[in-house]
Amino acid sequence: MPQGHIRQRGKRSWEIKFDLGNDPITGERITRYVNFKGSKREAQAELTRLLNSKNEGSYVDPTKMTVGEYLDHWLAVYADRQLAAKTAARHHQIVKNNIKPRLGNISVRKLTKVHIEAFEADLQRDGYLKGEKKGSGLSAQTVLHIHRTLSQALQHAVDSEVLIKNPAEKVEPPRLPGREIKILTKPEIATLLKAAQQSNSTQIYVPVLLAVTTGLRRGEVFGLRRSDLDLAKGRLTVNQSLEYVKRGGERVPVFKPPKTKTSRRTITLPALTVEALKRHLAEQAVGRLKLGLGKGELVFTRADGEPISLDYITKAFNLLVERAGVTRITFHGLRHTHISHQLMDGIHVKLVSERAGHSNVSVTLTVYATFIPSLADQAADQIDGWLRDEISKSSGGNPVAIRTLFDEGEGLSD
Secondary structure, X not given: OOOEXXXXXXXXXXXXXXXXXXXXXXXXXXXXXXXXXXXXXXXXXHHXXXXXXXXXXXXXXXXXXXXHHHHHHHHHHHHHHHOOHHHHHHHHHHHHHHHHHHHOOOEHHHOOHHHHHHHHHHHHHHOOOOOOOOOOOOXXXXXXXXXXXXXXXXXXXXXXXXXOOOHHHHOOOOOOOOOOOOOOOHHHHHHHHHHHHHOOOHHHHHHHHHHHHHXXXXXXXXXXXXXXXXXXXXXXXXXXEEXXXXXXXXXXXXXXXXXXXXXXOXXXXXXXXXXXHXXXXXXHHHHHHHOOOOOOOEOOEOOOOOEOOHHHHHHHHHHHHHHHOOOOOOOHHHHHHHHHHXXXXXXXXXXHHHHHOOOOHHHHHHHOHHHOHHHHHXXXXXXXXXXXXXXXXXXXXXXXXXHHHOOOOOXXXX
16 A cells, blocks of 8 residues: 655645555556645645545646646645635636636646747637627736736646746736726715715715725725724724635635735724714614624624625615716725825825735835826925025025026036
């Protein structure tokens, strides 16, 4: 019976060694090594799985797998264990619908940069997704998502020593067109909030107010718990996010921690938002008491205390925007609106970035650069100001026009 063992290589890195028996021709013992990332218990479980698959005759040597077989392996041992459920589900969909039909039968060790370049070019020319017209090309954004999935899987093959190098690394992914961010003007914000109040439902008014005054993402708004609020001090802490994933053919709510360290953040609240949250929680408590429910943990729920459907929120918000007659934005557009106005109001970009939960300031600057033109004007004005002051001092305190320092054309060059 084949035997094996695991050996630790790093903090969460293991080498799995196992025997496949004797070569039927040479009689030599066949030993395989697999690199594995995870806990010791998970590494032991993977060893058991490999040995069981050998005993059942279903084991496939990773070095002899097709691209499709290796992708299935990567989804099972990495994506489903290490990634958020929604992210893993998206990888499953991309592998099934886009990659395996075109590259699945190629040996993973024979896959080249040329294969991947041709594959991605074909997707942009005549690839299609469910619901789209067959024969139409996929957008650059969609092909970029596909490229990233394939590249991550192939990098896993490199880390597992199935491949020497990742052929997707040398492939230049599609260049995305510039994306225009739509935001509401300040008068439109007031109009939208007034329309939300007139809907006689705090179920949409308070979440909209919260999003536009804090920049929270939709999942962060509806994943907010009472314990995350400190209304006495006027602040909240982002500790989790709500999302829906498919399980057993149904979409079920799951709560996940913030995707990055900077996404877990504390945000100060304006007084208007604090007052609205207090009223909302008081009304919520009365409603739950009438239904015989406990205090509850989530800030925003259905009437029965269950998490709100994010699809329902999307539809309700779209109707609200249409009724208010403001610029058509998505619920996520409230986040864009908050961040953009903070920058236009002169709030330091580092503070705005921290409030938004961006991984670094460069993300804020890249995405919202068009909303901080005043900074360039301020820089020019400051230079002009101190230079005139210094020139004035050197001229006995008399204001001096800079253009009088030189005769026309003197001392200037291209």
